[in-house]
Amino acid sequence: MPSGNVNWVSKVLAVTEKDIVSEFRTRYAINAILMFALVTLTVISFAVGAFSPTKEVMAALFWIILFFAAMSGLAQVFIKEEESGTALALKLASDGTVIFFGKLLFNLALLFALTVIVVPLFIILLKTEPANWLFFLYAILLGNIGLAGATTIIAAIVSKATIKGALFTVLSFPVLMPLLIAVIEITKSAFLGGVFKDIAAPMQLLVAYDVVMIILSYLLFDFVWRQ
Amino acid sequence: MIWKLLIFLAMSFVVVMAFVTPSPMNPANTLGPVDVYRIFYFHVPQSWVATLAFLMSMFFSIRFLQTRNMAFDIKAVTANRLGLMFAILATVTGSIFAKMTWGEFWNWSEIREVSIFILLIIYGAYFALRSALPDPDQRATLSAVLSIIFAVSAVFLIFILPRIYPSFSQHPTDSVVDKSGKLTMGGTVSLIFFTSLAVFTALFVWIYDLSIRLQNIYEKRLLEDK
Numbered sequence: 160m161p162s163g164n165v166n167w168v169s170k171v172l173a174v175t176e177k178d179i180v181s182e183f184r185t186r187y188a189i190n191a192i193l194m195f196a197l198v199t200l201t202v203i204s205f206a207v208g209a210f211s212p213t214k215e216v217m218a219a220l221f222w223i224i225l226f227f228a229a230m231s232g233l234a235q236v237f238i239k240e241e242e243s244g245t246a247l248a249l250k251l252a253s254d255g256t257v258i259f260f261g262k263l264l265f266n267l268a269l270l271f272a273l274t275v276i277v278v279p280l281f282i283i284l285l286k287t288e289p290a291n292w293l294f295f296l297y298a299i300l301l302g303n304i305g306l307a308g309a310t311t312i313i314a315a316i317v318s319k320a321t322i323k324g325a326l327f328t329v330l331s332f333p334v335l336m337p338l339l340i341a342v343i344e345i346t347k348s349a350f351l352g353g354v355f356k357d358i359a360a361p362m363q364l365l366v367a368y369d370v371v372m373i374i375l376s377y378l379l380f381d382f383v384w385r386q
Numbered sequence: 387m388i389w390k391l392l393i394f395l396a397m398s399f400v401v402v403m404a405f406v407t408p409s410p411m412n413p414a415n416t417l418g419p420v421d422v423y424r425i426f427y428f429h430v431p432q433s434w435v436a437t438l439a440f441l442m443s444m445f446f447s448i449r450f451l452q453t454r455n456m457a458f459d460i461k462a463v464t465a466n467r468l469g470l471m472f473a474i475l476a477t478v479t480g481s482i483f484a485k486m487t488w489g490e491f492w493n494w495s496e497i498r499e500v501s502i503f504i505l506l507i508i509y510g511a512y513f514a515l516r517s518a519l520p521d522p523d524q525r526a527t528l529s530a531v532l533s534i535i536f537a538v539s540a541v542f543l544i545f546i547l548p549r550i551y552p553s554f555s556q557h558p559t560d561s562v563v564d565k566s567g568k569l570t571m572g573g574t575v576s577l578i579f580f581t582s583l584a585v586f587t588a589l590f591v592w593i594y595d596l597s598i599r600l601q602n603i604y605e606k607r608l609l610e611d612k
Contacts, residue, residue: 336504
């Protein structure tokens with residue numbers, strides 16, 4: 160349990176570290192995610208190359224790239240444990256909440272690595288630069304936390320199912336719908352260069368969403384993990 | 387048996403009355419043809435039952451995680467199955483209604499159309515997960531967890547949509563009761579409408595009860611065979 164235990168944070172970090180190390184050895188998720196993002200980006204570049212879409216459309220396209228790239232890789236964090244048969248060992252090694260937050264941090268790291276690569280490519284290839292970088296950063300920061308926070312438990316659910324990859328996207332979409340609407344709204348404002356009043360409502364919602372989803376997943380995770 | 391008979395008689399009353407009573411609408415202040423309103427007797431009760439079923443399955447999912455009693459899983463999945471059926475009916479009737487009054491079958495800026503669309507996706511995802519889990523215990527637990535997550539994100543959606551696209555619902559807010567809580571419908575219309583509401587709810591409860599009994603017999607058989 161988190162309270163009163165000094166070692167809790169280091170336990171969580173150990174799970175994340177183990178995943179990062181094994182990720183560097185196998186490149187199980189990162190290659191798929193990056194190539195998926197690149198492919199989507201290329202398709203969009205060719206599609207919009209002939210005409211110049213509005214900034215509102217670009218904001219939506221940016222999140223479509225991130226959403227689908229994330230969907231292709233975020234589920235791996237639990238699927239790889241089930242497939243290599245290490246899930247049982249992990250269950251013995253630590254309790255559910257530690258595993259959950261460890262995996263969440265790893266997914267978050269994966270998403271930030273993805274954005275670091277996608278954002279410059281998006282700006283260069285699609286020639287759309289945010290007018291307000293601060294809003295753009297808010298959108299990416301809160302959007303990534305929400306993406307990882309809401310889908311980590313879904314990844315755990317999907318890892319027990321017989322069809323995994325396709326199911327992850329199907330199950331994640333209804334959950335991520337409010338996040339996507341809010342985050343696209345903020346990104347639009349960032350591209351157009353609005354004032355803070357424009358993004359106050361989606362920002363409130365996004366912060367609430369991130370906090371609620373992480374707490375909810377934390378509460379429900381044991382039911383999934385002990386299966 | 388008595389239930390079946392009562393539902394049959396009441397439903398026949400609603401169906402006949404919905405089409406033979408004269409329209410109370412004034413042609414001057416209605417959007418479409420005056421007879422279009424008749425679908426209202428079916429569309430609103432169907433939407434209400436779909437909502438009821440969704441709330442019931444949420445409740446039973448939480449109860450299942452609390453007690454681990456498989457009976458609650460059967461109740462949750464039955465409510466979801468019927469909810470899906472009524473949600474499809476409400477979507478189809480609503481879409482026809484929208485075409486006749488607002489001119490389009492589908493409009494993405496109409497909040498209730500978006501929410502029922504998400505509800506259909508939620509049902510789709512729920513059943514997709516259930517069919518991908520062969521073990522009954524696992525299926526019950528994981529789909530209950532998923533239901534709760536979906537319910538929470540649905541709450542966010544209901545709050546976010548009107549905030550980001552302000553004042554875009556074309557649905558009338560005074561079609562049943564006005565702001566002060568008074569009934570806006572005339573005597574005949576409200577009699578048919580409330581009978582319809584009751585009879586659709588009774589129909590739902592009756593099908594629900596039958597499905598549960600059928601499921602229980604099926605489960606018992608399955609155990610005996612083992």
